Amino acid sequence: MDIIISPSLLAADMGNLEQELKTVELCGIDSLHIDVMDGTFVPNIAFGPDQVSMLRPLSNMQFDVHMMVQNPDRFISSFVDAGADCITVHAEACTHLHRSIQVIKSFGMKAGVALNPATPIGVLSHVYEMLDLVLIMTVNPGYGGQKNIAAMNQKIKELADMKRAGDYSFAIQVDGGINLSTIHDVIDAGATNIVIGSAAFQKNKTKQNLETFLKIVNEVTL
Ligand SMILES: O=C(CO)[C@H](O)[C@H](O)COP(=O)(O)O
Numbered sequence: 001m002d003i004i005i006s007p008s009l010l011a012a013d014m015g016n017l018e019q020e021l022k023t024v025e026l027c028g029i030d031s032l033h034i035d036v037m038d039g040t041f042v043p044n045i046a047f048g049p050d051q052v053s054m055l056r057p058l059s060n061m062q063f064d065v066h067m068m069v070q071n072p073d074r075f076i077s078s079f080v081d082a083g084a085d086c087i088t089v090h091a092e093a094c095t096h097l098h099r100s101i102q103v104i105k106s107f108g109m110k111a112g113v114a115l116n117p118a119t120p121i122g123v124l125s126h127v128y129e130m131l132d133l134v135l136i137m138t139v140n141p142g143y144g145g146q147k148n149i150a151a152m153n154q155k156i157k158e159l160a161d162m163k164r165a166g167d168y169s170f171a172i173q174v175d176g177g178i179n180l181s182t183i184h185d186v187i188d189a190g191a192t193n194i195v196i197g198s199a200a201f202q203k204n205k206t207k208q209n210l211e212t213f214l215k216i217v218n219e220v221t222l
């Protein structure tokens, strides 16, 4: 399995999104991470379905939608209609997590579940088989540009061990504070899908940054 980079649009130049998407896609990147924030589950607001549907015709990349939303079932069909490819909900935000995953899958979407730093992986014991992706948050969700929580490397390792033991196929995604100093540790721990926001999008440097990250992940053989 290859390791993929999924740049987080939260850190892009919001006044220039079409160009930002082109820059990312021209680097050969196939996945774009889109953060949805509701101001309730997390103390911030970001991207809704209308923005996703406006971006959809501008890119062929997979849209990886990270829903930081309380009771996300209310909005899943809107993101499906907007053009999402993978929808990730937070375990902490779902009263009936199994049902939320079923709802995502009923639309033929890839389904992911995210865990906040304080949430143990055990909450997923009975749903691993349903999942295409498990997102280990390496910051507390809500903002880009935060410091990576190094203690999460142990949690990534535990998840990777669990995945091997159960022969599961889900991707192990990490999100938060990934940069040139932290990427090697998350890869060593077992991450296979790496979200990068503020260390990827920088004025006139995005292409160079992404090429550096791609070189790092392409040198790893799993
Ligand atoms: O989900 C998120 C925040 O809750 C973002 O995807 C994440 O923070 C990416 O930004 P950075 O790489 O700058 O930490």
Ligand SMILES: [Co+2]
Residues within 6 Å of the ligand: 008, 033, 034, 035, 066, 175, 195
């Ligand atoms: Co995110």
